[in-house]
Amino acid sequence: MRHHEERIELEAPLSGDFQAVVRLIIGGIAERVDFAFEEIDDLQLAVERLLAEAGQVGSVRLSFEVGEAGIRTRVGPLSETAVADALRDGDVQPGQLTLRRILQTVVDSFGVEESADGRIVVRLEKLKGVP
């Protein structure tokens, strides 16, 4: 997103007790690049919903690449069946809210990468000042 990017990494338990800590850290990182209140909230929501699909057992790694234009977040490795199913581009019934639909709304782009152990890492990109 820019020539020089700062990188922050974090490993956190998946249990709900630590979700508030993750949110706070995302807020702190996003504040440093002057994200608007609403943009911070969007990114926090994206990560929160992703972690909700990932279960409550074990831990998860999060990395944040912070540039002038925005933040690229990677979450994983995650269980492929749980999260990939939720992200699948399938038929969505009217009124149904899938993880995919939520991410499409709150981040500018997202994608799935394969980790070394065959599991998946979800990449989220949130740009600054994009309506």
Next chain:
Amino acid sequence: MSTAPRRSLVPERAREEDRELLRRYHEGGDTGAREALIQRHLPLVRSLARRYAGRGEALEDIEQVGAIGLIKAIDRFELKRDVSLATYATPNVVGEIKRHFRDKGWAIRVPRALQELNASMSGAIERLTGKLGRSPSIAEIADELKTSPEEVLEAMEVGSAYSTVSLSAGAGDEELDPLETIGDEDVEFERSEHRAALAPALNRLAPREREILRMRFEEGLPQTQIAQRIGLSQMHVSRLIRKSLTVMREELLRAPPGTSP
């Protein structure tokens, strides 16, 4: 001295209308009737919620929790009961609100200064959004409130620290004030204007929450615009979105495989 029989505070016609709607819902599975009952009794929820205002929790949030109690009461009402829905719903609504305060333990865990900062943030965000024509940054909010960005972030987290409210938990069994068991008078309060946006996966949410989700994820409206349309603060819209998504997911997990939630 003879005493005249106590006149019910619920107009007979309103009570009859409620019973008809309850019959349609419980015997015929008419979800539109359920929706109408929710709308008719939201003023009762509001009046009960107001009794718990000023305890460090936004009134809108208390109303939201109370609405869950109302929905449970409607779902559980037994037609053979010789009692008005308002009377039956009141302890459910109050129980839900009390449980919320108890589960959250707000007053115990959160320092007063952070509670106050959280309470003042909503107004600051509205002022700045109006002034700047966009959602403000954390630094701008901190400037406005003469505090540090870190404290603003902490206060944001305080506001979002909700306990999850189950839609299928038991009714409130807490001790009630005598006044709280009398809800009949409240059916005369103003009627809600919230429009129901029925969609299968969202049916467990209150109409306002469904409408907010629809605007956010179907129309793609930003929170600021939703807040303006609904007449809530942006912070409150944010909290309702998060809470609604959590509730929906829990309901999906609870639903037996192959069934629609």
